[in-house]
């Protein structure tokens with residue numbers, strides 16, 4: 526009788542101990558997983574913000590505000606030409622005094638694309654005026 530009781534008492538605490546050991550491990554795993562998920566979400570958000578900043582400052586075409594030759598204003602919707610380095614000129618200078626090639630790099634011109642006006646708030650034109658006499 527005494528032997529049986531002690532066996533029962535021994536078995537029960539062991540089972541409890543096992544489940545007590547398993548429970549915190551599972552909880553810990555679950556917490557770990559959700560923390561990792563949150564961190565990944567944060568990482569993605571930060572990476573996206575950095576990407577957008579880089580895109581805006583480096584990758585996006587600079588819409589320069591003036592002709593680099595005669596300093597005429599060239600708002601984003603004005604006709605303008607650019608070389609591959611984004612040197613920007615009015616069509617009159619490009620076809621006239623510059624004779625179709627960029628005075629800075631010697632390259633040819635292409636028409637500057639017009640940025641859709643609804644994107645100009647988010648991706649504004651450059652305000653830095655550059656003027657170089659040819």
Ligand SMILES: [Zn+2]
Nearest residue numbers: 592595615618
């Ligand atoms: Zn010009």
Ligand SMILES: [Zn+2]
Nearest residue numbers: 608612627630
């Ligand atoms: Zn150029």
